[in-house]
Amino acid sequence: MSRRVQLLVGTRKGAFILESDADARREWQVRGPFCETWPIHHFVRGEGGLLFAAGGSAWYGPSVWRSDDGGSSWSQSSTGLTYGPDEPEVTTIWNLTPVDGTLYAGVEPAGLFRSTDGGRAWSHVEGLRQHPSRPEWQPGAGGLCLHSIAVHPADPNRLWVAISAAGTFETIDGGATWQTRNKGVRADFIPGPPPDFGHCVHKLRLHAERPDTLYQQNHCGVYRSDDGGRQWTEITGGLPSEFGFPLAIHPHDPATIYVIPHNGPEAGRHMIDGHAAVWRSRDRGESWQQLDDGLPTSNAYLTALREAMAMDSLDPAGVYFGTSTGQVFASSDEGEHWQLAADFLPPVWSVEATLVED
């Protein structure tokens, strides 16, 4: 049996697959670009090995691409990806999340869709856009996008979504009704008392083994919630910056998380002082360790966007991140050592790591 790690990389100009032997994870072969070089915000593996890539073309609109043969051939569909004729056009898809036969899509302008036929047809989860706060949702610098979808592993009717810049929302009834989940999260760009919504979440994640624990990298810090988002605790202390985009959780240890601090929203939004580094916490954000062995530590003005960090499920786990200047960096030992897996790709928007056995 052959075991390989595949990195599914979404870029501004198509999807790519980086592949390596699962034991070594040192030599990476690059295939692509797929999806006719469309802008691809997210590229994931679904059940049965199906590949899904999603994004939006400035000419042809939003679409979800599907490959049943590992990337050799592709089809695309956007049937049902609409708010209706009198509502804003869906322009692109930011996140795809496959869960137990259902595929969720988070889109711009912010909304949630789901497909139960493998991405061929979509239905709008209308309850979210019926939330009373919706007329006041404001876009972040990336647009008004629903970029994070987290589904409770034991209760498919319970899920959280995050919208930039509206905040985190939770439903316990399959999407019919939603509640804001932003208490304890700063929104320094909104004057006055702490708001109920309007927060700029950059990435929200949960761990399947401890689903009441959520983490988020926010415009204004890094946070953990231990009660499903009802209350958040800031865990920025020890990091060199509160600002960053991606966040990853260790696949076998919900207490271990990774972030990539950037220098700030008005300072270029790149890694601090041109020094590339990933930061890891082994204790749920109580303390942090800088990891940069093998990363460029000078003159590296790199940006890692919100969907561009992922981990594989091996032991030790691999950590991967892509940059807006086309590099993909890989660590096969939980971030202790890094190497360049690919360079000169288009701007990387997303990275997912999957294990392929055949």
Next chain:
Amino acid sequence: MAKVHLPRSLVTLFPAPPPRQVELQAASLGELIDQLEARWPGMRDRLCGSGPGIREHINVFVDGERERDLTAQLPGGAVVHVIPAVAGG
């Protein structure tokens, strides 16, 4: 019959790609879109948004004149060009 010229970037989106030139019987631009959709399901979504017209960055020319109104009538023997707007980076 209308003769329709389709761009390469559109036909390659379909597993069984349409030819770059298609002849269709259609009295209006909307009927022409309907016929394209019937032959290549999903093509309407690539050419039209959820509103009543052609997508913003898709240009349709009927006998050399730009046309965005789906109710526009097609004269006999019309030559229709579908051309993505020049843009990008």
